[in-house]
Amino acid sequence: MYTVIGATKTRTLRVMWLLEELGEAYEQEPANPHSDTALQHNMLGKIPALIDDGHSLTDSVAIMTYLADKHGKFTAPAGTPQRAHQDAMTLWLIDEIDATLWTNTRHKDALPGLEQQMHDRYAQSLKVLSNRLQSEFLMGDEMTVPDILAAHCMGWAAGAGFPPLDDKLKDYLKRMRARPAFRAALNH
Structure with missing residues (x-):
């Protein structure tokens, strides 16, 4: 299961939306930017972050690209x-x-x-x-x-x-x- 760090009414919504489209389970920690939780996962305190298999991934577009590539949906194949x-x-x-x-x-x-x-x-x-x-x-x-x-x-x-x-x-x-x-x- 994925963990999404960030409040819904931010760029975090992008990641949650894609996870919903993918049908993937996730839990959300609705942290604000620069909060202690945000700083644990991004040294700049920015949200969102995605926790997957012990890795903290940051930047909403990078996370969406990662998820789309990983699941082979909502993206064209890499290298095409x-x-x-x-x-x-x-x-x-x-x-x-x-x-x-x-x-x-x-x-x-x-x-x-x-x-x-x-x-x-x-x-x-x-x-x-x-x-x-x-x-x-x-x-x-x-x-x-x-x-x-x-x-x-x-x-x-x-x-x-x-x-x-x-x-x-x-x-x-x-x-x-x-x-x-x-x-x-x-x-x-």
């Missing part, structure tokens, strides 16, 4: 062109959307004008994302790790008052959040 495309999408989401949200969350009060810049950047990235969404899921007809990352970021952005989604992305997010695994993780 499809995986390279999937990894490119994941890294783009981290660089353009997740980083924008994180920068805003962390620094908006300290840097005048930053919040509007981050909102503008997010809106630009959403246009690109909407254009890239050509199927039911980001990578085609099957859900992959980038879908969890994108949907989590869109929810985070909505809660932080970022610009609204276009109709295509609204429908996508609604489908993603209607998944039983998302609901289970959220209510864990």
Whole structure:
């Protein structure tokens, strides 16, 4: 059984959602960032962490990639062109959307004008994302790790008052959040 370290209303939700999609058992220690529990598993005090077979794994995207690879689901096989495309999408989401949200969350009060810049950047990235969404899921007809990352970021952005989604992305997010695994993780 896996142990997930971190509060649900953080990036920890991404890991829990994937575990639910995989049908894997886990227990959660709902630690906050920089708590004693978080510091035991990540010297920076960041969450989430995943405990598997005595190993503390950190960073939500690294953990999701590990779990998807380990279980052979929600990912393209390593070493394939499809995986390279999937990894490119994941890294783009981290660089353009997740980083924008994180920068805003962390620094908006300290840097005048930053919040509007981050909102503008997010809106630009959403246009690109909407254009890239050509199927039911980001990578085609099957859900992959980038879908969890994108949907989590869109929810985070909505809660932080970022610009609204276009109709295509609204429908996508609604489908993603209607998944039983998302609901289970959220209510864990």
